[in-house]
Amino acid sequence: MQSQTNEGAHFFQGAHNIAIDTQYNIGQQNIINHGDRGLLEMLNPIPDASYARNREVSPPNSRCLPGTREKVIKRVTGWVDSSLLLNNSHVMWLYGYVGCGKSAIAQAVAETFARRKRLAASFFFFRGAGDRGTTSRFAATIASQVAAMIPSTAPYIAAALKAHAGLLSQPSSLATQFQRLVYDPIEAIKWDNMGLNLVRKPFIIVIDGLDECSDKEQISHFIDHMLEFFKRNPRIPLRFFITSRVEEHIRTHLKDSHQVQLVNLLDHTTDSDIEKALHATFVLAAKHDRVIEAYGNWPTPEDLHQLVQHTGCSFIFMATIAKFILHPSNDGLTPMDRLPLALSIDPGLDDLYAQTLSQAQHLPHFKEIIQTLVWVAEPLSIIELADLLSIKTYEVVQVLVELHAVLQVPGDDRTPVTFCHTSLRDFLTDVRRSRYFYASQSHHERLARCCVGVLAKSVEGSKGETPAFRYAMSHWSNHLKHTMYDPEDDVDETDPTHGKRFTKHTIALFHQEFPPYFDLVVAAYILVDFKLLLTKPRRLSRPQSVESAQGALFELLQPRVPIGHSRMILAALTAGTSSREELCRDLRDVWMQIAPQPRPLESFHRELAEIGIHHLLFANPSPTPFYPHQVCFRGSELTSRSHIIFAWLFFNWTRHLTHALDHDQSMTWKSFRDTQIPVRVLKKPNFTNLLLHRLVDFLSPALRDEFIGDVKLAVQAMERAFHPNVQAMVPGNGHRSLPVGDWEWEPLVERKRETHSGDFGSRRNKTSLFDVLAAFVKLAELLGSRIFPYTDYIRDNMTLSGFLP
Numbered sequence: 001m002q003s004q005t006n007e008g009a010h011f012f013q014g015a016h017n018i019a020i021d022t023q024y025n026i027g028q029q030n031i032i033n034h035g036d037r038g039l040l041e042m043l044n045p046i047p048d049a050s051y052a053r054n055r056e057v058s059p060p061n062s063r064c065l066p067g068t069r070e071k072v073i074k075r076v077t078g079w080v081d082s083s084l085l086l087n088n089s090h091v092m093w094l095y096g097y098v099g100c101g102k103s104a105i106a107q108a109v110a111e112t113f114a115r116r117k118r119l120a121a122s123f124f125f126f127r128g129a130g131d132r133g134t135t136s137r138f139a140a141t142i143a144s145q146v147a148a149m150i151p152s153t154a155p156y157i158a159a160a161l162k163a164h165a166g167l168l169s170q171p172s173s174l175a176t177q178f179q180r181l182v183y184d185p186i187e188a189i190k191w192d193n194m195g196l197n198l199v200r201k202p203f204i205i206v207i208d209g210l211d212e213c214s215d216k217e218q219i220s221h222f223i224d225h226m227l228e229f230f231k232r233n234p235r236i237p238l239r240f241f242i243t244s245r246v247e248e249h250i251r252t253h254l255k256d257s258h259q260v261q262l263v264n265l266l267d268h269t270t271d272s273d274i275e276k277a278l279h280a281t282f283v284l285a286a287k288h289d290r291v292i293e294a295y296g297n298w299p300t301p302e303d304l305h306q307l308v309q310h311t312g313c314s315f316i317f318m319a320t321i322a323k324f325i326l327h328p329s330n331d332g333l334t335p336m337d338r339l340p341l342a343l344s345i346d347p348g349l350d351d352l353y354a355q356t357l358s359q360a361q362h363l364p365h366f367k368e369i370i371q372t373l374v375w376v377a378e379p380l381s382i383i384e385l386a387d388l389l390s391i392k393t394y395e396v397v398q399v400l401v402e403l404h405a406v407l408q409v410p411g412d413d414r415t416p417v418t419f420c421h422t423s424l425r426d427f428l429t430d431v432r433r434s435r436y437f438y439a440s441q442s443h444h445e446r447l448a449r450c451c452v453g454v455l456a457k458s459v460e461g462s463k464g465e466t467p468a469f470r471y472a473m474s475h476w477s478n479h480l481k482h483t484m485y486d487p488e489d490d491v492d493e494t495d496p497t498h499g500k501r502f503t504k505h506t507i508a509l510f511h512q513e514f515p516p517y518f519d520l521v522v523a524a525y526i527l528v529d530f531k532l533l534l535t536k537p538r539r540l541s542r543p544q545s546v547e548s549a550q551g552a553l554f555e556l557l558q559p560r561v562p563i564g565h566s567r568m569i570l571a572a573l574t575a576g577t578s579s580r581e582e583l584c585r586d587l588r589d590v591w592m593q594i595a596p597q598p599r600p601l602e603s604f605h606r607e608l609a610e611i612g613i614h615h616l617l618f619a620n621p622s623p624t625p626f627y628p629h630q631v632c633f634r635g636s637e638l639t640s641r642s643h644i645i646f647a648w649l650f651f652n653w654t655r656h657l658t659h660a661l662d663h664d665q666s667m668t669w670k671s672f673r674d675t676q677i678p679v680r681v682l683k684k685p686n687f688t689n690l691l692l693h694r695l696v697d698f699l700s701p702a703l704r705d706e707f708i709g710d711v712k713l714a715v716q717a718m719e720r721a722f723h724p725n726v727q728a729m730v731p732g733n734g735h736r737s738l739p740v741g742d743w744e745w746e747p748l749v750e751r752k753r754e755t756h757s758g759d760f761g762s763r764r765n766k767t768s769l770f771d772v773l774a775a776f777v778k779l780a781e782l783l784g785s786r787i788f789p790y791t792d793y794i795r796d797n798m799t800l801s802g803f804l805p
Helices: 039-043 070-081 102-115 138-149 151-163 174-188 216-232 248-254 271-288 290-294 301-311 315-326 335-344 349-358 366-375 382-389 393-403 423-428 431-437 443-460 469-482 496-513 517-527 530-535 546-557 563-573 580-593 601-616 642-663 669-674 691-697 701-721 723-729 769-785 791-797
Strands: 023-025 030-032 091-095 119-124 203-208 238-244 260-264 617-619 631-633 743-745 749-751 754-756 760-762
Touching: 039 138, 039 151, 070 091, 070 102, 070 238, 070 260, 091 102, 091 216, 091 248, 102 119, 102 203, 102 238, 119 138, 138 151, 138 174, 138 203, 151 174, 174 216, 216 248, 271 290, 271 301, 271 315, 290 335, 301 315, 301 335, 315 335, 315 349, 349 423, 349 431, 366 382, 366 393, 366 423, 366 443, 382 393, 382 443, 382 469, 423 431, 443 469, 443 496, 443 563, 469 496, 469 563, 496 517, 496 563, 496 580, 517 546, 517 563, 517 580, 517 601, 546 563, 546 601, 546 642, 601 617, 601 642, 601 769, 642 691, 642 701, 642 769, 669 769, 691 769, 701 723, 701 769, 743 769, 760 769
Parallel strands: 091 238, 091 260, 119 203, 203 238
Antiparallel strands: 023 030, 617 631, 631 760, 743 760, 749 754
């Protein structure tokens, strides 16, 4: 029977209701859309984790040179090819010290079985490479490759994703993800029907650098679960080839199982392999360097032998020292000059790393660039590094070109810069080993500030997002969290004090980077809650979601704060917060602890009242007999949220004014009465704007009384704040000092067979807090008398449907 493991038309053989759409390359084979949602989109695999990744960009950049590591590769391939009837071990663990060539062997094994169409999947972990250093997308990436290589598994994988909606989210363990997405689909296949019976040779999954994964507990559970699966399914045609250093969370779970073959790479590393690799490296260099070619037989057999002995059978040391000798540098030395220097470096990576780094330490920004490469959450390109650190691109290049021996420096400005080997990161983060070159965790504070600086540049600049914007938006909070605790602390992020501490650090950081907008946005977030409209009649417009309420806040503040700044600041505030109420409580608690200290929260009520006037009033620059008012109350129709803002201000403007009058000591009678607030201009009168009419006409008795009571409280606050001035105007009757008589309803107008309701407005172009309070007093008097113009007309001809956004 024909095997179904071929590519092409057999991909979904045996599956039903499959739509064949776009193909995507995931590094191993093509995977085709499954159903109405692509299986690839559902799994969202890491694109550069397999053996087929671009190793220049996505390390480890390791490969076995021709003629090297043949013995150990033959042992691995022989084990994979052996029949499950004769050899029931399903796992091989190749272990060894740093730099002994584990990744190169994993690469060779993966390439070998990919050519034989039996590589089910491969995954190369690498610390500091974003998701390739964690388990977050490990299972999904393996599953996507399994679906491509063993097509009959694809329907089962898709079914598992649909049946378990949260399978790829954090609550699901790695073991559960592998069970649902890898083991169950493979087990479900009718292997005999595919011709893949016990006589056929197994598939293999290659996992390199398991010790590079930071989720140690998840890896331990993954190993236990994998071995248990093979114990239950001893004849399933699948094997795992795993490489790693000897770490306790790996060793203790693999060493005693009969399912595992152990291979110590030290037993398979010889001087002969090192010599072949060095010789091939120098021969290749001579083909591309006329100076080396002209030098003749170089290095001499004696020099080559010395180099081999000097490496101590370490492939990473061999590769790094070869780069040190051969790669161009600004030191003015030829490769022939540098060979004796290489032989004088003490064996071991520490001295080699120190020697290489010292070549660039005199350059501007060297320390900052190196520390950034260590602590960024994912590799950045040259242009992203420059943008993040606010330095010139050429200054980054100057440093990096001196470090070719230990860094993978791309030939362009947009490809990520990576470490050749994670042992360099280990060196740089150990102060006893690296000394001057030590990359302290305190650099996270610098990176947090750099990220927020990038966000500020992006919203302020006319060109939009800068190169490092995506990184800054994704990772500023992670860097900030690293500044809050000692690296050895066991942090419980569910502890309420953690949230308050994070809020305090966030405010302090953004308070300095977003002046003068940050304080107003935070104060408004605390003091303005559009969700309060939910307590009003259901027929009133109100925000339908948290996002809608936030959008209304952005639009409310737009006269003083650009929407981009409001959105950025609020996104920072709400990062990781469970509820608005909890965040507001934390914000109030830490507000006056911020340095430099912001204004008291109560002082922002005046500013919100002034901003509110901008949304409540329009100026009519060309009054006519039909439209005599110079200023009128009318809601904007700028966006679907404009009605929400107008309705909210109708109920809450006088409350903010009352708070301002009671608590803002800087407000004087002159500023209260005479400062005119800019309002929007009514360029073309909208004859059908009935927003205010609808609000007052559909109020319940309870809401009407509440509105009138709030207006009275505002008048009383004015009398308390400016008692002598108010008494001097109208002794004994404070509210009559307000120009209430200036406000009126326009008459009903008949034009072109249409009836248009008049606006509520004033014939005087006055927009101070004093004048707008007078308008609310007039509205309260009308509501108290329950006499409004055109009520019958509105009831008979209008509904609230036009008011709803």
